Amino acid sequence: MKFTNNVILQNADGTKNIDSAHSNVTLSMKNITKSQVQHGQKINYTIETNSLNQDLPSNGADNKLKLVDELGSNLILDLDTIKVEDTQGQQVDARISYENNKLEIEIPKDKKLKITYTATVNAAPGEKVIVTNTAYWKGYSSSNGETVKIENFTYDASGSTQSSNKPQLKIIKRDASNINLRLQGAVFKVAKCELNNDKIDEVQSDKTWSATTNDQGEITFGSSAQWVLDYNTIYKVTEESAPNGYIKDDTVRYIMCIKKENGKYSEYVNQCLKRNDIIKCNSTADFKLDLTNQKKGIVIKKNFINDAAGNSKKPVSGTYRFGLYDNTDLKKPVDIVSIEFGPSDQEEKEAKFVNLDINKTYYVYELDDKGKPIVDTSNEVTINKLQYTVEYKNGEGESTNAATNGQTVTVTNRSRTKILPSTGGYGSLLYRISGAMLVLASLIVLTNINKKNHLSDKSKNRRKK
Structure with missing residues (x-):
């Protein structure tokens, strides 16, 4: 951070500046x-x-x-x-x-x-x-x-601990936007697997279990006689359904709780340890998965129309901000998200408002250069120092910015600037030809006028003689 120190030398009564000096000071800091x-x-x-x-x-x-x-x-x-x-x-x-x-x-x-x-x-x-x-x-x-x-x-695994004869796998499910909120109602499936020729396969249908997270957002597999898990065994964990109002996590996870036998790992375990797609737990306390789900949220898609014909849709570089409001007085946004475009971007981008009330209606507005929501879609506004009209449409193509959890609003910036055809195309050639013809026509008209004026002057002179 830079500062400039200015010093001014004045006369005794301070009515006149005699001399001045300044010095730049740089304050270096880490935030x-x-x-x-x-x-x-x-x-x-x-x-x-x-x-x-x-x-x-x-x-x-x-x-x-x-x-x-x-x-x-x-x-x-x-x-x-x-x-x-x-x-x-x-x-x-x-x-x-x-x-x-x-x-x-x-x-x-x-x-x-x-x-x-x-x-x-x-x-x-x-x-x-x-x-x-x-x-x-x-x-x-x-x-x-x-x-x-x-x-x-x-x-070194020498300090690893196993506190029981059989490991127990704990799964915790949380809200991705607020990890303090644990989620009830997520259904998980756990299946025993084996590594065969560098491929992980499910085995033994009786070694497959399904359960639902409780009101604490937890499940523990292996905690009963019906769910017995083993050390040095690969288990496949998948989410079968998400809690109400959340997006299902389709990630497939493999996890195993490893344990030395006679002071060393078996050849099979060593093969498993070499794989990056298996989560390796040296302690029963670490034999757990702490997973998150995103709420469906409201998705913002950002588009551009840069010409009257609607053919130019390349994004314009800059950062575009959007406010989400839960009423129409627009005094305070519930949240603000942004979408950034660079010179190499060619396609639309999107952002998402999350952590929303599932049954509530919200309103999406793009923000202008003053941070104000753009309400009037008929007049031009200034966004990133450029003039646009802004259009809002929902997923069905209807002109509205109202949305509920799980819906999409597309925001389009339409430029009304008159842009001539690109240099080198037929359009610009026609413009040049048309311009040349107008100039030529003007010269012909001016020439004819001059000739008429000249003949008129000669005629007047003869009459005088």
């Missing part, structure tokens, strides 16, 4: 710092934000800041370990979302905070892997954030 400590197969991460307790610019609704933390693909986050604390060690209310190894934490924009959590590295004992983790402010490039990295992560 995000990140550190890590390894403990066996786990890594404890610490993120510290806003070290100077400044009032930072908001990048979300309600004057909040959104911190994004992208975990490497081989990291498994323990969602129950996430803590957000102030400088006094007091817990701070923060909205936390998690999906596809991307953690988003919405925090106050004017407080110094410490965020901690634990992640497990999905790797075999003794295997060397690269582990990376990057934190940055949402709306800014990850290259401007803070990255921590372990080039040769490895661990």
Whole structure:
């Protein structure tokens, strides 16, 4: 951050400036710092934000800041370990979302905070892997954030523990936009599998179980005589149906709780450990899956029409913002999302409003350069310093911006700027020919007028003589 210090020298009574000088001062600071400590197969991460307790610019609704933390693909986050604390060690209310190894934490924009959590590295004992983790402010490039990295992560399984004769697999289901909200009603299927010739196959139909998450959002497989699981065995986990109002997760997951036999792993287990698509648990306490579902939400699709004929639809570079309102007074948005286009983008993009009331009607508006919702679709407005009219349509093609959970609103920016045909085409050639003909016609007319005037002058002179 740069500041300029100005000094002005005046006379004794301050009525006249005698001389002046200035000096540029650069204040260097980091708004995000990140550190890590390894403990066996786990890594404890610490993120510290806003070290100077400044009032930072908001990048979300309600004057909040959104911190994004992208975990490497081989990291498994323990969602129950996430803590957000102030400088006094007091817990701070923060909205936390998690999906596809991307953690988003919405925090106050004017407080110094410490965020901690634990992640497990999905790797075999003794295997060397690269582990990376990057934190940055949402709306800014990850290259401007803070990255921590372990080039040769490895661990020894000698400290692993198995607390029972048979492992029990716990599955926890949460709302992806608010991990504190656990979901009842998700149906899971667990099936025993074997690795055969580099292929994982289901085996033994009697080793397949289905169950539904309870009011705590949990299921435990292997907790009864009917559901007996084994160590060193691959289990396939699939979601059969999602909780009401949520999108089903179609990801297929393979997991196994590993255990040494006579002080070592069998050849079969070592083959399984080499695979990246199997989640490897060295402890019965870690034999669990903490999974999330997204609410159906309201999808925003962004389109452009750049000419009168409607043929040019290439996106115009820039960031476009949209507000979601739950009433028509438009005083305060429920949420704000953005869609960004770059020079190489050719197709439409979309964003989604989530964490919505399932039975409520909402209204989607694009925001102009002043952050105001664009209500009048008949007049031009300024978006990214360009003039557009804005059109709203629902999934059925009807002109409306009203939507409920699970529906889509398409927002189209139509340019009314008169654009001449591209250089080099037949259209521009016709324009040039037409222009040349008009110039030629004008010259002929002017020539005829001059000739008539000249003859008229001669005729007058003869009469005088």
